[in-house]
Every structure is written in structure tokens, then in C-alpha cells.
Amino acid sequence: MGDLEIRPATADDLPAIVAMLADDPLGAQRESPDDLTPYLTAWERLASDPSQHVVVAVREGRVVGTLQLTVIPGLSRRGATRSIIEGVRVHADERGSGLGTRFIEWAIDESRRQGCQLVQLTSDASRTDAHRFYERLGFTASHVGFKLQL
Template sequence: MRPSPTFREATRDDLPQIVALLADDGLGATSETPGEALPEYYVRAFEAIADDPRNAVIVAEVDGEIVGTLQLTYIPSLTCLGGERAQIEGVRVATDQRGHGIGQAMITWAVEQARARGCRMVQLTTDRRRPEAIRFYQKLGFRPSHTGMKYHLNET
């Protein structure tokens, strides 16, 4: 039987492994720049997240090895009776660890964190080109209730 993952806030030292996880799929491979010597923009982004009490990068570990990551952001809102919502972003599980319940454990953990904080809603997005991810999130109770749109400012 595989051990269950444990969760903790990421540290700066975890950043190369986190970026490698983000790049470890077809879409991430085209948009991320993994390596031990990371570009400074990753460090700046990580420090901004770490300094923000409404944000956290989380890593999942099994036997001391990072096997997954996600970002959890708490967003104050006037909608939903002024309730706070939790946004889950950047969910990744190491390729060789997929299919062992780690992703489900990560999302369940994040939802429980939001519930304990009193959030009224948990939301996430996933790229339409990831049909397996869409099915996975639906299996966990997420519903495609809205149409999400993105406007990328750095595209020409």
C-alpha cells in the first residue's frame, strides 16, 4: 500500500522541483522553463506569493519526495453574500505518480482548507485541451457552471 501524501507550504528551495512539475505535461512543456538555475521571474513570483497571506504554493510529498503541487489563493468577494472563495491553480502531479490517488488527495486537502477557513466556494480552471483533467475534477464534484475566458497580455 502506498503511503498517503503529506502537504506543506513550499519553500524557495522547492522552486526548481515545482517548475519542473509545471513543465511536466504537453501544455506546460511549451510555457515553462525548468532547470536548477531558474529565470528570476519564477523567484519574484514565488516571493510575491509567499509574502501574501491570501496565497500559498503547496507541495505534496510521499516519503520526503515532492510528487505534486498546487497554488491556493483566497479571494475576498462581494458576490455570494460577501463570502471568500478559494482558487486552486497550477495543479500538477509527477508523471510517474499519476493514478495513485495523489491528485485526489491534493484537491480534497485544498477543499478542506477552504472549508475550514469559511470560504463559500472553491473554484478552478483547466485548459480545454486537458479532457482527462476535466473528467477528474468533475469526478471530485466540480461542475462546469461558468465559461472562463483569458486575455493574455504578452501575446502578439
């Protein structure tokens, strides 16, 4: 993986992060890389919450991947703490390089470090390649997810 660095994201990384979020058929419908205002507002909330970990992968000074890890304490499962992996994106130039695997391994390791007993994620039903990827890493499709747009 060469000189790849995984580090906490900064506000300066937002243009690259949003561009990656928008760089697929689903993201192109819901992201607005030309107006960073809502992302900056969200960034302020994320940056002030110690349960939120937005990270980027950087190679040769360029952001080439991102993910968000959220740590959630809970009462179920005997008071287990869980983490949720969201917004995993790898730059088109880096797909197939092993970066996605390294990212998920980072998230699992960080979840353990944070005392989590469970790591979970969701993936849009249309992302069948992503589903195979997560299954190869040990995740199981154990639940049916529901969303309500507000």
C-alpha cells in the same frame, strides 16, 4: 498513500515545482525550468501574501506534487469568500496513485477552514482527462472562462 506529506512549499521546492509545471505539452510551451529567476520573483510575492497557499506533496523526501490555493474575499454571493485552485500537478510517477484526489480534498478542506463558500478552478479546454477527474470530485463545468494575454 504511505508516507505522503502535504506541506507548505518553500523556495527550495521551486526546481521540482517548475519541473512538474513544465512536464506536459502545455507546460512545455510556457515554462522555463532552466531559468528559475522569474519563479523566484513570483515566489517572493506569493510567500508574502497570506491569501496564497502553495503546497507540495512529498514522499520519501521527494516532491511529487504541487498546487496553489488562493483565497479571495468578495462582495458577490452576499459577500462570499471563494478560493481558486491553480497549478495542480502530480509527478508522472505518481499519476493514478490517488494523490490528485488527496490534493483536491486538501484544497477543499483548507477552503472551508478559511471560511470560503465556493471553490473554483479552471482547466485548459484541451485537458479532457482533468475535466473528468474534477467532475468525479463534485465540480461542475458551470461557466465559460475567458483570458486576455497582456
